[in-house]
Amino acid sequence: xxxxxxxxxxxxxxxxxxxxxxxxxxxxxxxxxxxxxxxxxxxxxxxxxxxxxxxxxxxxxxxxxxxxxxxxxxxxxxxxxxxxxxxxxxxxxxxxxxxxxxxxxxxxxxxxxxxxxxxxxxxxxxxxxxxxxxxxxxxxxxxxxxxxxxxxxxxxxxxxxxxxxxxxxxxxxxxxxxxxxxxxxxxxxxxxxxxxxxxxxxxxxxxxxxxxxxxxxxxxxxxxxxxxxxxxxxxxxxxxxxxxxxxxxxxxxx
Ligand SMILES: *Cc1c(COP(=O)(O)O)cnc(C)c1O
Numbered sequence: 001x002x003x004x005x006x007x008x009x010x011x012x013x014x015x016x017x018x019x020x021x022x023x024x025x026x027x028x029x030x031x032x033x034x035x036x037x038x039x040x041x042x043x044x045x046x047x048x049x050x051x052x053x054x055x056x057x058x059x060x061x062x063x064x065x066x067x068x069x070x071x072x073x074x075x076x077x078x079x080x081x082x083x084x085x086x087x088x089x090x091x092x093x094x095x096x097x098x099x100x101x102x103x104x105x106x107x108x109x110x111x112x113x114x115x116x117x118x119x120x121x122x123x124x125x126x127x128x129x130x131x132x133x134x135x136x137x138x139x140x141x142x143x144x145x146x147x148x149x150x151x152x153x154x155x156x157x158x159x160x161x162x163x164x165x166x167x168x169x170x171x172x173x174x175x176x177x178x179x180x181x182x183x184x185x186x187x188x189x190x191x192x193x194x195x196x197x198x199x200x201x202x203x204x205x206x207x208x209x210x211x212x213x214x215x216x217x218x219x220x221x222x223x224x225x226x227x228x229x230x231x232x233x234x235x236x237x238x239x240x241x242x243x244x245x246x247x248x249x250x251x252x253x254x
Pocket of ligand 1: 043045092182224225226240241242243244
């Protein structure tokens, strides 16, 4: 795969294409699913601030980053602060304890999608009281390792309900917003619905039944450039799309 040089990328074209594909997928989504318009998170990892400015000017508001230092630097960038007052940052990478303060101190942090342990939830809950404005709770999702691959972060599907219950009871500064999965990268959709997405849907069902939560209040963050339409058809409420908007990344930095 060739890596396009950044200046050859037409971000507006990519953004418009993805948004129209989101609409198409919504139109064929089952009417039994919560009819939530999916949120597009534009994943800007390793891409320059200039590209984020361009996407923001084109109307994009939600952006995702995998590395704490990179999110913190971009969120604090003078141009971003001046021109992107309504930007919303999502953290979608593995979060180490020693980076929590740096992450929580980042301007316009909107959500942490990758909570996968009680310890991390406790730490975020404790630290957020230092950073939050007024009564605002920190939105979080729980990352589920639906594919069981050892290299992937995330809690196992059977432990999800317990972690949600723990957060609801013990983490008053956190707002449980949903479940997130990465899943297999190379799943062939011609074989049927992606089992990772089905697993996340099943986790939500269990969480809602066991804890008596309205399904409309539990988001599903699933789907990336290669499969976001498929994910939306199955009920994704947040999709995380990078290369289709900002161009390909060098393979090892995926
Ligand atoms: C990089 C990344 C994405 C976006 O991947 P693309 O294939 O470029 O759309 C989405 N989610 C996570 C967690 C990622 O790390």
